[in-house]
Amino acid sequence: MKKVVSLGLVAAMAGSLVACGGNSAETTTAAATETTAAEAKETAAQGEKEETEATDGGAALxxxxxxxxxxxxxxxxxxxxxxxxxxxxxxxxxxxxxxxxxxxxxxxxxxxxxxxxxxxxxxxxxxxxxxxxxxxxxxxxxxxxxxxxxxxxxxxxxxxxxxxxxxxxxxxxxxxxxFSDPDQGTASAQYIGENKMATKVAIIYDSSSVYSDGIRETFVSEAPSQGIEIVASEAFTADNKTDFSVQLDKAKEAGAELVFLPIYYQEASIILKQAADKEFKPIFFGVDGMDGILSVENFDTSLAEGVMLLTPFAADAEDxxxxxxxxxxxxxxxxxxxxxxxxxxxxxxxxxxxxxxxxxxxxxxxxxxxxxxxxxxxxxxxxxxxxxxxxxxxxxxxxxxxxxxxxxxxxxx
Amino acid sequence: MKIKAKGVTNQTTIQNLITYAIVILFWVFIQIWSMAGQMTSLLNGLLVPICTYVILAVSLNLTVGILGELSLGHAGFMCVGAFSGAFFTKAMASVIPSVGLRFAIALLVGAAVAALFGFLIGIPVLRLKGDYLAIVTLAFGEIIKNLINVLYVGKDSRGLHLSIKDVASLNLEPEGEVIIKGAQGITGTPKASTFTVGILLVLLALFIILNLVNSRTGRAIMAIRDNRIAAESVGINITKYKLLAFTISASIAGVAGVLYSHNLSSLAATPKNFGYNMSIMILVFVVLGGIGNIRGSIIAAVILTALPELLRSLNNYRMLIYAIVLIVMMLFNSAPKAIAMRERLMERIKGGKGKGAA
CATH class of the missing domain: 3.40.50.2300 (Response regulator)
Structure with missing residues (x-):
């Protein structure tokens, strides 16, 4: 009997799975058509609005x-x-x-x-x-x-x-x-070199991130031709990104004038905070992942004073x-x-x-x-x-x- | 005596055949469905991952259910298998032009490497009593992931180059190719995994595990699980059998990893795919399907892999609903009240049937 029961359960489960598959496929399309309808309405509404606002523009889409x-x-x-x-x-x-x-x-x-x-x-x-x-x-x-x-x-x-x-x-x-990762790394090194911002540079990067590691790699290869000396290259991983005191200490000991941060803004905000606690005040230079640092919750934006970043976009820009x-x-x-x-x-x-x-x-x-x-x-x-x-x-x-x-x-x- | 033993064998054989039949029927059903043009791209894309997770769940059930040891690093073995398999396929591209053949050998390579790691971990840990395996496998999974993230391997005419610093320190010749590129992992693995291959591997994994369970070795393993001292007293070599079961489990997980890596063109060891959470996910398949119940693992893995994807139309609520379904299934499977209710229901059905017959 137990066998029959278990078989029945299996059948029921398999059945429910199949039903689930069928149903959800239907609901997906239904949802899609719904959104289409809704958006069509929306666009229609916009079209109407435009027609009322400007008589010459806005033909129905x-x-x-x-x-x-x-x-x-x-x-x-x-x-x-x-x-x-x-x-x-x-x-x-x-x-x-x-x-x-x-x-x-x-x-x-x-x-x-x-x-x-x-x-x-x-x-x-x-x-x-x-x-x-x-x-x-x-x-x-x-x-x-x-x-x-x-x-x-x-x-x-x-x-x-x-x-x-x-x-x-x-x-x-x-x-x-x-920009591609190599482009960003090269561009950063060139910018630092051309503007003579620093000769001794430390890098703190996320070795488990393709983005961060990719930028660091090209930065390092471009650095010598720009007269930049990499004095420290310290890694962290996605699993431990809350304490950067070791990396900062090494950068400080190596006498870095500039710390290059090819990382995202959450980690960068912690680094800036911890560097301030250590009274370590080099120039911090980031790439596009740094954009957003000013909107981090509970982050004292005065810590980011003087931070430079290479980004294609600035929310405050005129355009x-x-x-x-x-x-x-x-x-x-x-x-x-x-x-x-x-x-x-x-x-x-x-x-x-x-x-x-x-x-x-x-x-x-x-x-x-x-x-x-x-x-x-x-x-x-x-x-x-x-x-x-x-x-x-x-x-x-x-x-x-x-x-x-x-x-x-x-x-x- | 002999007749009785035969009866028992017949019963398990029937049970096993039912398990195989379910898998084969699933394959036939999908084939008919796709021939009828009813398959959505989403379901089509889900088939290989489903096979991967079924293999993982079944192999972990060997460790957790049959051997009775807790392993929290199954994704680590999958990771090892995935990387060694994909590495082989990439590195041998010029030697063996046929993708199918390379994939077949890669499956063996993945299984062998994962088995080796399982064996090495097992040697010290499986000698101990208690939950040490859980702790060590947990650490193993995390270590492997981080190790692969700093590993750079390249290939040129002089052979293989290895580094844990960066691509530049590989000193490759200009035409050399970087195969494992640190955090980016292995890119451009040919897509060789198909649903049919996946189902064949599921059947193979089932064949190995079900036969092992019903063999003399399997009975020894279960005897260790049920009573270590009694098993020892009748002369069962505890470490040997534990090691055997654990190594086989790791090796099958390695095969699942190879299947996974040949399904996607980008393979990187992230916390998402080979981390702690994935190990727990596989454990959830096993626990939900019933510890020691191979067929249950298969069904749980299929449902829990497909569900979050099929619920995509619910947008942000899908994970919430997924969690609720998980809790409901857990309760349905193991809460005493739910079990009592199920039994009452069954009684009623049985009663109804009896009346109908009368």
Missing amino acids: EGSFKVGVIGPLTGDAAAYGLAVQHGAEIAAEEINAAGGINGAAIEIQAQDDEADPEKSVNAYNTLKDWGMQMLVGTTTSGACIAVAAETVNDNMFQITPSGSAVECVANPNAFRVC AKGFTTKYVDAYGETPNQFAADAYDAVYAVAEAAKVAGITPDMGASDICDALVPAMTQITIDGLTGTGTTWNEAGEPNKDPKAVKIVGGKYEMQ
Whole structure:
């Protein structure tokens, strides 16, 4: 009898799983159509608004391009994924309000990948089921490499806002908005060398992060030709990133005039605090991951006084004012570099789509074939750089901006 | 006496055949479904991970359920297998052009390396009484992850180069290739894992474990689990059998790792995929499916891998619902009240059947 019972249970479980699969597939599509309907309404409403406001503009949008966004919306790196999602949504709203892509709207759906390659591929597949035609993603490098292998098989157009590892855009169908890791490392070393900021430099980096390690590597190889001596190169890992006193002590003992921090802002904020406690006052120099340090909760921004960072985006900059206001109104926080990258990515897609003359009824593969050559023809004046162009390798061509934190605000150098 | 023994064997054989049948039916079902064009891309993409986690759950059940030792570092063995397998596939690209053949050998390499690590860890730890294995495997998982994060291995015409500093210190020739690149791990592993290969490996893992459990060796292992002193008194070599079971368990986890690494083109040892949480996740599959119940592990692994992905339409609530489902399943499986209720329900069904027959 017991056997029969257990068999029955197994059958029931298997049955419920199958039912679960079937149901959820249905609900997914249902949800998708719901969002489509809702967004269509929204765009219609916007269209109406515009028609009432300005008599000449705002023809009703016909059809929509489905643009997928992938990033960590939950977990440790959620701040980046959410920023990308929000940035992309704002860009899509603006483009739709201004008449869309050749009269077609942009529809955004974001999926969570928890910054994990496996989950990222699942997110990508979910978006494919939704009918995605272009991908703005993924946010993090490791996940981006895994998804890039899938997009090249499907011939899906991909532009990553912030996947900075070299391999992210190795395929012809992939482009990126941010600088690659090697570019950032070299640019930082050149900036320090050319401005004669320091000759003795210590590096504190996260050896378990592709991003951090990648930048450090090129920084180290560029340093000698810029007259920079690396006096200390101290690592930490994702598992112990709350106490940096050992690394700081070593940098201090080695007599570093400048500490290079190719890391994200959370860790950087702790380093700044602990360095202040030790009365260790070198110049701190960061890269784009440092952007956001002023919005860290319970962080005394006076500690960041004099910190320099190389970033493509500053929320306080004159040309970013409109975006920053919109972002703060909609989501209640200051946008960071990731949001700006995603915003520019959506604009780049829209611009390339206009040049290529694609229509929403085209398949993802045809769209990709049309967009890839178009990407190298466009020029974007975006938040992360003016006159940005792309080469065939998928790399953007723009100048990094150096900013200095003065009085709790970014100051362009 | 002989007849009785035969009866027992028949019963377990039937049970085992049912387990195999479930796996094969799942495969047939998926094949029919995809031929009918009903498969979504999401489900299609989930098939290989499901196989990976089923293999992991089944192999951990050998340690936790059959051997009765707690292991908290199963993801570590998976990690070792994944990296050694993917390393082999990348390094041998020029020697063995066929991806299928390289993948097949990589599976063996992954199994062998993971078994070696399992054996090395087992030698000192399995001699001890108590929960030492849990502590040591926990540490092992974390150490492996951090070790791989600083490991750089490159290959050029002079052979392999190894460093724990950076790519520059590998001193590679200009045309040399970096295979393991520190935190970035191994990039560009060919996608050789398919659902059919996954199912074959699941069947193989089941075959090995179920046969082991029902053999003389398996009975010795279970005797150690149930009463160490009694087992020792009848002359069972405790360390030998413990080591055997643990090594096999680690080796099968290594195979799962190879399957995992050949499914994604980017393999890095992050806390997410090979960390402590993953080890606990695999343990949850085992506990939820019933400790010592191989078939239960399979079902729990399938449900718990698929559920968070299938709940994607619920957006931010999916993890909340996943947690609730986990708690409900836990209660349903092991709360005394729930068990009593289930038994009452079964009684009623049985009673109803009896009446129907009468």
